[in-house]
Amino acid sequence: MLQLLGKHKRQKILEHLSYELRDMVSQLLEFDPNTAAGLMNVDYIQVDADDEVATVAKKFKLHEKRTGRLPIILVMRDEKLTGFLPGHELGFGRPGEKITRYIKRIHTIKHSASHDEVTEQFRSHPHSKVAVINDNGDAIGIIYSDDVLNLMQEQESASLYGFAGVSAEETVTDSAKRKVKFRYKWLIINLATAFLAAFTVGLFEETITKYVLLAVYMPIVAGMGGNAATQTLAVVVRGIALRQIDLKSAYATLRNELGAGFINGLINGFIVALVVLAKDNEPAIALVLALAMVINLLVAAMFGTIVPLVMSKLHKDPASSATVFITTATDVLGFMAFLGLATIILA
Template sequence: MDRKKLRSLIQKINFSPQQRTELFLELTLHEQALIARNLAKHILKSILRALSDEKLIEFVEYIESDEAVDYIQLLSPKSQKKIVDLLRDDLKQTITHLLSFDPQTAAGLMNLDYIQVSPDANVEDVAKKFKLHERRTGKSPSIIVSDNDRLVGHLPGHELGFMNKSEKIKKYIKHIPYVRYNASHDEVIDVFHTNPHSKIVVLGENKNILGIIYTDDVLHILEEDESASLYDFAGISDEEAVTDSFRKKVNFRYKWLIINLGTAFLASSVVQLFNDTIAKNVLLAVYMPIVAGMGGNSATQTLAVLVRGISQNQIDLKSSLSTLRNELMSGFINGVINGAIVASVVMIVNRNLLVAMILGIAMVTNLVVASFFGTVIPLIMKQIGKDPASSATIFITTATDVLGFFVFLGLAAILL
């Protein structure tokens, strides 16, 4: 299916809540599998839960076993048991095995499309085992070489055709990376980063081979993480979709907006302390949004870099001193550059040296403050077990607004 048709079908399903299941059933199994990978989780859940047992089993038996596990977990516990019991025996065993693991670990990503062979096996025996798996599952397996269930390496499947049938596979074994079954998704991604490979092996508690993870499984996780980070950054639920009704959208967003409203009142209370100063110098009110806006933008830049560094285990609270120093220096220099620009504009347009100087100093101070809080707060949030992407933003914005207004208006009260 070409991308244009795929996109059109996804949009049709997304924007037709009453006909979603009917539209899904009109597709071939291959098209259903493609569409399912690209639907929002709550939309796919509504479709799967509306399917008859017969159609659901037909779909589950067609797709990859690891995907089948993900989709079965979207069903109610009662339906999960019912559907698994109705699957063909070999798939039932596979699905039951995979469902026993935590979905947030490496074991939750693995599938069982592999065969295990001994390093002393000959090419003919391996080829027979390979074809048997293909006939049984309809999928080409990876060839994992093990000795007493201990990982030795892997044999690239395409090389089988170039070997003599009686030849031992021992000299053709290649290295393959591995990960523990209870490793986090981030650890799995790190293994792929440090060992460029199309797959990694998942090992159990006793270093026995449990399964295999392919790059497309990790790409799927990365896409989900990117979406989740974007939603967290905006302060909305990762369950919200563009097709949701206005009631759902209000329900997902109102709490975060009320919290932001509370912090806005805090910033406005600082401004209220300097009512007399603003009344005497109306020009200050014109440039106040610049101070707040630049501080917020600078803090967001710092926060984005820190959140990415934290997610990739590049930094933590203990090793943050060098990063903090660099961010503060960056904030200071950017503050000087932008402060000089805004002061020049004030001099040219308003011809007011004192306001220009005050605004320039406030700009430098606020960008340094933004760099400090943009670095420290996400690290503290991570240290206490909170998500820095979603929980740090509100504190950083409050700090830059409150301190930015206080410095700007405080200097004005003293000097004007």
């Protein structure tokens, strides 16, 4: 919250804090809130691996008395983090015993890691905490799984809002005026793209008039293309967030997505062709619909991969900004493939 305030207001608040708390908060404010350091807690003490139980217990109690909070005990060896000591182990060890036998492993993460990298580490290696280290390998804080869980919930909400073209700032209690403010721009853009799709369909008015059955199956082409594109977009956006892919390294991903799109197009095209044959006994239209399905799922794979990467390269949010362009591509090119093939095959 403090990082959202101006420097003057922030300083005023800090002046009313105790020295210990002010020092801790000032340390946290130095870091980018969108990195691992922005999530970390600084309630920890550092002890040496050769320290005795009594020495560590004294430091533990001193920190608790001074701050009112129980610290994490980080264990150092040769000035490098080697693990942590669970607080309850202090009750089992003898006062003169070294803590070496009680040290547990702790995962680490760089202070500059993005929030997505933090959540990915917790997903890959489930644990209750990780130590945050600086560029020199020194421990500077702790991130708890509860904080990451809250972060993941926020990210999921933001992604959901982005795919829907809604601002993450909007809430269910907002006034109608505020909701309009957040939504109208995307709706106008969507309206423009809808007109583009309608114009494309209008180019084949003569074909549709002659073969009215085509109009019945047009929503299937658009709907399947949109759904397939959303699937690809979700995977690529996650890859971008985790820095697994960028525009330069997109070839392998694009190849795999096109392969998946082609196979899914064949499967779904075969199914829809069977339905048309069984229901309407129109082999030519069944063939047109099957081919259009393959083409549109290839379009979905291509645009679902490339568009978010381009948006990311332009420093735009790929989740929200890519959706409208991908939907336009699948609608326009899907209708063009379906009605174009119909014009050729049914002529």
